[in-house]
Amino acid sequence: MSRQELLSPEGLRVDGRRANELRRISCRASVLSSADGSAYYEQGNTKVLVAVYGPREPRAKAQFNHDEAIVNVEFNVAPFSTSERRKRSKGDKRLLEISSFVKQTFEGAIQRSVYPRSQIDIYIHLLQHDGGTLETCINAATLALVDAGVAMADYVCACTAGSIDDTPVLDLNGVEESSIETPDLTVAILPRTGNIALLQMESKLHTSKLEDVMDLAVEGCKHIHKKLDDAVLNAANDLASKLGR
Amino acid sequence: MASLILSPAEQDYIIRGVESGFRADGRSSLDRREVTLRTGMISQANGSARCRIGNLGVGTDVLVGIKAEVNAWTPGDGVPESSGVLICNVECSPSAAQEFEGRGAEELNVELTQLLDRIFNGPQSGIDFEKLCIIPKQAYWVLHVDALVLDVRGGITDALVWATRAALLSTRLPRVVVESIPDDNGVMQAEFDVVDDPDDLTELDGVENMPIAVTFSRIGRRFVVDASEQEEAVAQARMTVAVSPKMDICAVQKGGVLRGFMPTLFSEVLQTAQTIAREEFSRFEKCYAEAKSQALSQIDEPSTGSTFLVPF
Numbered sequence: 001m002s003r004q005e006l007l008s009p010e011g012l013r014v015d016g017r018r019a020n021e022l023r024r025i026s027c028r029a030s031v032l033s034s035a036d037g038s039a040y041y042e043q044g045n046t047k048v049l050v051a052v053y054g055p056r057e058p059r060a061k062a063q064f065n066h067d068e069a070i071v072n073v074e075f076n077v078a079p080f081s082t083s084e085r086r087k088r089s090k091g092d093k094r095l096l097e098i099s100s101f102v103k104q105t106f107e108g109a110i111q112r113s114v115y116p117r118s119q120i121d122i123y124i125h126l127l128q129h130d131g132g133t134l135e136t137c138i139n140a141a142t143l144a145l146v147d148a149g150v151a152m153a154d155y156v157c158a159c160t161a162g163s164i165d166d167t168p169v170l171d172l173n174g175v176e177e178s179s180i181e182t183p184d185l186t187v188a189i190l191p192r193t194g195n196i197a198l199l200q201m202e203s204k205l206h207t208s209k210l211e212d213v214m215d216l217a218v219e220g221c222k223h224i225h226k227k228l229d230d231a232v233l234n235a236a237n238d239l240a241s242k243l244g245r
Numbered sequence: 246m247a248s249l250i251l252s253p254a255e256q257d258y259i260i261r262g263v264e265s266g267f268r269a270d271g272r273s274s275l276d277r278r279e280v281t282l283r284t285g286m287i288s289q290a291n292g293s294a295r296c297r298i299g300n301l302g303v304g305t306d307v308l309v310g311i312k313a314e315v316n317a318w319t320p321g322d323g324v325p326e327s328s329g330v331l332i333c334n335v336e337c338s339p340s341a342a343q344e345f346e347g348r349g350a351e352e353l354n355v356e357l358t359q360l361l362d363r364i365f366n367g368p369q370s371g372i373d374f375e376k377l378c379i380i381p382k383q384a385y386w387v388l389h390v391d392a393l394v395l396d397v398r399g400g401i402t403d404a405l406v407w408a409t410r411a412a413l414l415s416t417r418l419p420r421v422v423v424e425s426i427p428d429d430n431g432v433m434q435a436e437f438d439v440v441d442d443p444d445d446l447t448e449l450d451g452v453e454n455m456p457i458a459v460t461f462s463r464i465g466r467r468f469v470v471d472a473s474e475q476e477e478a479v480a481q482a483r484m485t486v487a488v489s490p491k492m493d494i495c496a497v498q499k500g501g502v503l504r505g506f507m508p509t510l511f512s513e514v515l516q517t518a519q520t521i522a523r524e525e526f527s528r529f530e531k532c533y534a535e536a537k538s539q540a541l542s543q544i545d546e547p548s549t550g551s552t553f554l555v556p557f
Contacts, residue, residue: 026554028553031553032340032395033303033306033396034340034341035340040554042554045288049553051339051340053340053343059344059346074346076336076338076339078308078310078391078393079310079336079389080289080293080310080311080391083289084314085314085389085391087334121339121346125340125393125395127287128287128288
């Protein structure tokens with residue numbers, strides 16, 4: 001199979017974006033009635049639904065912590081999410097890896113000592129998959145946690161970036177991500193301090209290029225922060241109008 | 246569901262209420278709750294629907310996606326020579342109840358999957374499975390019905406059947422061209438080609454004959470339809486009856502282990518099921534037509550048609 005051209009000579013990518021362009025982001029908080037906090041987030045064709053419960057009493061008494069809350073993440077991929085139907089078992093390593101990354105990220109961001117002897121559950125559903133699973137999961141979970149009113153140090157905003165033909169590109173889609181020679185870097189930052197909450201890279205990238213790719217991803221994170229902030233504001237306004245304020 | 250604990254006073258209130266013809270939410274024993282239905286929100290699926298049963302935006306919430314695949318026929322795998330198959334799969338999300346976390350929902354998933362299979366897989370569903378055969382003994386369509394239960398507030402089977410019915414009605418398959426080509430020995434061989442054109446799609450045959458389900462819950466000495474979460478917690482037995490548009494009974498399943506259904510009630514239940522099903526069919530048609538016009542109106546907008554971005 002011949003190598004697919006991911007970046008045209010005119011500088012356009014397979015889906016018509018420029019190298020430094022994000023996909024279209026739409027998100028909304030408070031989408032489920034029963035959850036304490038919930039959010040729906042779509043970035044291009046990747047769509048994620050997150051429900052947050054808690055802080056509540058831990059289900060397994062053995063694992064509770066006397067001085068802080070425990071964070072529990074469950075990641076579930078809908079069988080109809082990919083172009084070819086695939087049912088994944090609950091023990092799938094890829095799924096467990098993502099839920100563990102999300103868990104680690106938020107264990108740092110949530111002020112867990114505020115909620116001793118309790119548990120915060122984050123349930124993630126991937127409804128449609130087209131690259132950037134981890135970034136969308138983290139962004140959606142941030143929105144859902146804010147919606148639930150969980151005390152956090154800051155938002156956690158994640159974004160991917162890669163490098164195609166030595167050009168740093170932002171927000172890889174499914175086609176770009178699955179190409180083996182494209183390095184794929186996922187960064188999550190706490191926007192206020194700029195601290196890195198998560199960093200993961202696949203494939204190889206020359207050291208001299210890493211900084212450019214990193215910078216681009218961080219720039220993307222800041223843009224996403226604005227989007228999430230707007231969604232939080234919308235949800236708050238919606239609630240205020242319902243209360244007649 | 247199981248996590249709901251009612252005090253004896255609450256239980257008594259519900260049971261006596263039902264026996265005297267009153268329900269806690271103001272309905273009469275045969276009233277159903279409001280239904281919200283949308284179709285076509287999952288662009289990667291051949292058909293999809295989201296259904297919520299409940300008043301004031303709170304209720305049982307189910308998302309169903311249909312994916313069609315072409316399978317090669319192999320002898321001995323139990324698929325008839327000249328028909329397609331439908332495979333159901335129900336998954337209860339932990340966002341519906343905490344005890345569904347991990348493998349906690351496995352038993353319920355299996356029960357609901359089998360129930361859905363009993364209603365939709367077979368001649369009783371009305372779907373023309375022979376049309377789903379592409380070339381006998383060679384290739385056939387498999388329809389994967391994947392349901393995701395997002396919220397449980399009683400009446401989960403009815404919501405599943407509503408959503409599955411709407412999703413199958415909205416399902417479009419790509420057209421398949423079958424050709425006969427002679428091989429090296431001059432024997433005619435059938436070959437097929439799936440037309441890759443998003444406008445050249447066909448509907449499923451016979452989907453309008455699909456049944457609808459009515460679930461009765463026995464409470465005290467009486468029964469109610471479309472039980473709420475609280476009512477399900479005190480119900481002694483549950484009976485799901487699937488009725489086709491021709492008023493034939495397609496499937497019956499009794500669930501709930503506490504107590505039995507009295508035989509005297511059973512005949513009454515079957516009769517009531519048919520009257521209610523008649524009303525439910527016209528209600529379904531109305532909701533489905535509304536959902537379809539919503540789906541059509543969204544085509545011009547840049548919106549992805551997701552039910553999560555707009556009030557549902």
